[in-house]
Amino acid sequence: MAMFDRRREHKQTFDESRTINVTIRESSNVGGHIEYRIEIWRSPEPEVRYSLTYRYSQFAHLNFALRSPHVTLPVLPPKKFFGNTDKSFVNDRKVALQNYMDELTKHPILRHHQALKNFCDPINYCANQLENGMMSVAAVLRSGGRLELGNTMHSIGWRYHKQYFHVCQVTPASTTDSTASVASGGAGSTATGDSVSTTGSASAVRGSSSSTTSNTSSPELTSAALAHTLHVAPPKASLLLWWCPYGVDSTMHLRDVHGTLTALVQCQHPYLATTLSSVATETGVCVTMPFYPQGSLRDLLYGARPDQSYIVKYNSNKSTSQSLACGISIRSAAVYGRQMLTALNFLHHKSVGHGHVHLGNVVVVEGVCRLGGAENLVLGLPHPLRFLFTYVKSLNSIQAIDVYCFGHMLYEMAMRRQLSTPTCEVFPADCPPLCRSVLESILSPEAGKNGMPTIDGLLTHPFFNEIPLHSHGRVSLHMSASVKQAVLTAHQTMLSRLLSDQKKVRLQKRIQKAEALIAQQSYRFTGRNKEANKKTGSKSAGATPPSSTITSPG
Template structure:
């Protein structure tokens, strides 16, 4: 081992796309303050759970941090100064805080934000990712970079570990570029040499609907990429009518949306499909198709950030992909993501479910046909269409393309092999999580079935006929229990029925009021208890099946 070998930093292997689940399991009093204990895990990793504790003030601070822009937050229970350690109040507040956390995690934009992740998973998200990114970027630039950072763009994207900066070339200060840094993710499978070779090849990509990077550098802990800057922002920024420099939580929580004409959606969709078809023919894929990775320039829609697949970032829709075992290839992953992007373009909002059966009424039959072929439950169950098949759909095939530039991308055989191994690693991890989801579904169905059977197997309430036969004895038992005291001797109970056909005698008259005289002797109490036990045993031993059948002569019909 070399003396001056730099120690590798532990890279984040946490999958940021896995939804967090949190349950308040208990409370405790620490130094006069009530702490709420939360059990947290990621879906579908239910076997890996951890605990965090927070006071009410921590919930209030989280609420204040998230209250930016027009973000719609669930109601936080009010603060209480006096009596906040009362047990009943703590239980009520615990229920209210659980409802608050459920509302936060049900919102995909809030659940993916850094404050929420720091609140629920401080072990993995307590670091300052913006500062770490700045340090790594400056190390790359000092080692021979051709750019200079001019401005930081904190949290302008939806990835908590991916940080952005504005930069300009040293030779041309007037030209603006965007520089981003991201640590390696859980889907990284290439070694450093193959990563360098793949990034070098992607820089040479030439396609009318793909934006290549200006330069890219890989280190032992992450990747630094420089690409052109688009002042108008991404397609998602244009839909929300916001500038690209703002925080993602502020930008995408507003309700000022601009509609995209359906004809333009068809044009943009056709252009993205052409780019995907080219990548798939080269043995590549995009893996991160969404409106945040699309830009518009002169009415041309282009894809950004091909380098995400090299970094090993999981797809942002991965939590929904794991619900469907037939999405098991890079092409199927891109097609499914493309369907969500088309939904967002057509209706100016994201699809919050993994499938969709009911589309808004303004959706035309042609556009509905495209969305149903990708996003319906039947399509996800039976298999998604190929990119080439979607290009033959009338919604896209009738759109003219005005660019005839010949695309080029040369990939050495070593790079192709490294990309294939990387895809295989990604799909293997995806298949493992899909299997977990299926097993959890089966377990939930089995538990529901057992619970239903247990409810059906419970003894039914006695019928009216049986209740009429045994009601007198039950009434006697109840009266004996409520009125029988050592100070009030009870009259002897009637003897049990000796013949099944003999009806149960009527109940005896109510016992006299308690006597104020001397207490009864222990011998009398013992006799009463013995007779009561005999009566109960006789009632318990009664069997309805021993009753004889009786022929009834029905004379209710009037004689003619």
């Protein structure tokens, strides 16, 4: 059993949620073509930089790849056939390209586009990793043989390395119950006795007692694939399977990942989404869940189909018009908020927490709101709003993070748009008083400095405590002491890195203030010298030239 105690070496080494900053440093004429050297770094680590060189045609190719319905792109400088190497033209185009990249990287939706990620970071975002994910899913399914892999759902989420598939549960071809080796608590064997056939974009995985696959075809399973029992699902029922490698905050042993996922699969709560199965390997986690045709709560808010790409579904131009027609009423927001707070309160009383609260992880089934996505914290994945966490000093616990994300979720339901800033100083005038009171207690600058309210405190707020709960099903979540300790350790690892990033952000703010003060004093000194020189009629001798003025970055 020593192989279960090893830590995984296969995990992401970068935070996908961090904001990408692009600066075009210089341009040069190489072989009659103008090349632009761009410098890229991720907030809040400006000292970690790398450079790439692109031509204008590659910027144009990026702009073409970003095109999609209902998406308004920033203006790309036009192409010029003659005189495109003139120094003045190159300088003007350089400025225009800089503005173009700034708008893309700061856009709340477009910054998650796969084409932009490939352009800015071709090493960490490459097609080979997506192919490896497909191979990992096929290997996991071969170990059980009870699922048939259907079409790939491309880019329905914001994570580049998280892949989604349509699957359905099928009856094994063999009458024996050999596939029951993936039962709960047991270790799945290596991929043997199964065959994989691929046709177009669909891959079928069926049990075959006559065919044999060598262990070398599935290296991710050689050190133990840990599987959990599938809940009984109707034959040929449409299911959703997703695969994702471990994130930058992942520190759990494979044994502890298995124990935590087992507890989440067996968890019962009326306001927690059902997970049918979970499989943990050394390279990532594969989770199967019911497929909801109506999509997530965010899909309902924006009137989008769940199989559309993330960019098309949640682009602001489309969401504004559609959310007005099929948005969520304040009463429904209060009902859903009460149900989600009840689910979060249950998890925190079990010392689990959630860490990934947002509308994309919420589904509504027969008027009942169910929260999912708790597996993301086990994988060590960052929250999509983590880049905002670094600006909120009071986010120093997993409960504070869940409450803060709940505030963003309530704001999105009430205002029908996402809040793109860490805090909100002025709320719209049409926001109801009780809803405004909740939002101010979470998203105001004072809450960001002094502390977040507790989940128990929010449940007693008049906006929620008057909402009756009609679902009173059985609740249970059983975890061993060792697994609980592993979960707490994972929380501390995530919080430690967040605290470090918060310190870096505060240091950058102090540096920017100092640079702005120096620039202001330098400007005043230059102005006084010019006035003195005018009076004496001589040229300024000690004035600081404008090019040496220090300005605040950004």
